[in-house]
Amino acid sequence: MNIQHHIGDDTLMAYVNGTLPETISVVVATHLAICPECRKNVALMEDIAALYLVESEPAYHVDADPTAPDIQQLDPEIATAASTKYQTDKGVPNPLADRMPVHLEDIPWKKLIPGISHYPLSVADGSRKKGVLRLLKIAPGTPMPEHSHSGQEITMILRGSYIDDLGRFQTGDIADLDDEVWHQPVADTDKDCICLIATSAPLKFSGFFSRLLQPLVGI
């Protein structure tokens, strides 16, 4: 895999300090599974965070007992043994795979508009205000309705590719967009483009048709 577009440092930092919404964390962690480069950036940020911890001045007295717990230590061989959950291949890495009922090839797509289908994925914190997570399938040549975001939108390409004002995005790539970015992706090969999309808040659509579409589409 030749990844050209990575996760922005601002998003990675929010992932590291634990302030990223769950929907977006799913996309980030799924990309990290296939991207040594982004994992290296995460490792650097964790090193920095750890420096802030170990070199800070302690200001509180600890009540907890400092003696070692009287319990068995984990055996590395057992703790890192491949878990049985990977017996069913879903064609995508975790944690996305955990949230899919079936293999990517067998997703029961729901049609949104001609050429575009989706499949919503549930997250533990399911309130829509916290954003949504979904799979999106774009048929070759179909333009997505032009839209911008009222929050953050992050996309990972799982199959195929698309092209928009910001460049060409292929399997494994990430489009990490701030709000107020307008874009209109088009699947640019003869294959469907399948993406994982997370938002931190619902999207705004531009144009009369898109505004009509918005309540229906909900993306």
Add this chain to the structure above:
Amino acid sequence: MATGDDVRRDVTEKAAKPIDLDQDLIAIATSQDQGAYQRVFHAIAPRLKTFLMVQGTIESIAEEILQETMLKVWQKARLFDGSKASASTWIYTIARNAKIDRFRKETRLVPDPNDPSYIPDSPETGEQSVTKKQESNHIKEAIATLPSDQLRIIMVSFYEEKSHTEISEELGIPLGTVKSRIRLAFGKIRNELKGVS
């Protein structure tokens, strides 16, 4: 971030330096060393508690999280791999995950190297001569080169674990400025680190 003076004072107070934490973790793993555990406890627990209280955690919960963290440090010591992370980073991630698990419905989402879809790191091509200790000194030097507006955001993000939105409100600057300062800061840090390795 500690200044040079703070670091020296830490040494005189016999606080565990990162290099000692590494040795102590190995001693815990190989011989269930009580003394090593207590050294790690005294080095980490008061700082972690302070960290959590600065972030607004109430004291009883801060105690719970630090106990959970120290329990995991003991239990998982044999999984620690000094070639992958320094001891302080390893302990930090355990503490952060304990905190997230305490406050969220969902456990922290992380990639899993046992996943057949996982793409492992390519073997290191650079020289491995830079130790973790030297590396953390390089990181400190790189951070020291940041302009104060970027440094402040990095500090608030890591030490106080504030979100971009919270930082934007607290500093009265647009969200986009917070994000672009973070990107600039890490670009500069990586550049500085490239220069020394």
